[in-house]
Amino acid sequence: MGTFVKFYIDGKECIARHGTQLVKAACENNIYIPTLCNYPGIPPKGACRICAVIVNDKAVTACTTKVSESIVVHNNTPELEKFRKSVVEMLLSEGNHFCPSCEKSGTCELQALAYRYRVTVSGFPYMFPFREIEAWHPKLMKDHNRCIQCKRCIRGIKNDQRKSIFAFGKRGTHVEINIDHDASEGISDELAQRSMDICPVGAILRKRKGFDVPIGRRKYDNKPIGSDL
Ligand code: SF4
Ligand code: FES
Secondary structure (H helix, E strand, O other), rough: OOEEEEEEEEOOEEEEEEEEEHHHHHHHHOOOOOOOOOOOOOOOOOOOOOOOEOOOEEEOOOOOOOOOOOOEOOOOHHHHHHHHHHHHHHHHHHOOOOOOOOOOOOOOOHHHHHHOOOOOOOOOOOOOOOOOOEOOOOEEEEEEOOOOOHHHHHHHHHOOOEEEEEEOOHHHHHHHEEOOOOOOOOOOOHHHHHHHHHHOOEEEEOOOOOOOOOOOOOOHHHHOOOOOO
């Protein structure tokens, strides 16, 4: 157990245990730092960069930074908010995201962040990549069109033998995250559901289960992302 330290976010005095992940420490002090590839309980990766903050005049990712005594953090600045909006726009233009037909609509973190940053259209050229849907698994479907390659599934979903049921496939710009044939064999309904839940977008879906929460009662319908610390 670390000792408590005092630090500052946008001038506000904050307290957390020494060594706490900055994203978590901010949350404990009622300050929202947006995240996408980060997920509570699994090791941070620093992959998406949306949690970029300035710590002691240096740009860092808040999910991979730990708090220490007297650090000075800038989080809510026009430059950082502009950068974060660009990250959302880049992700939207890199894949194929058709929110109205997606089962994760209303609970999708990328969609919720797009609303937060008032993205109406991406400032980057849309790439419209050709990507397939993986539907061979009896319980899961993997839609590569929507995958933002955050790797939350690889890091967080393991079978009873502690092997990840998702794995990298292909290479270079064609790299994709697949369902591993052997590791995913015979997975429980609970693990299938957890796989769907850990994905921030609609890239992992549980079969024979969809659209079961009506519009108006979905996670972000009444509580925009970042408002429910
Ligand atoms: S399938 Fe979902 S959780 Fe896995 S890398 Fe893609 S977006 Fe992330
Ligand atoms: S949430 Fe920190 S880099 Fe993705």
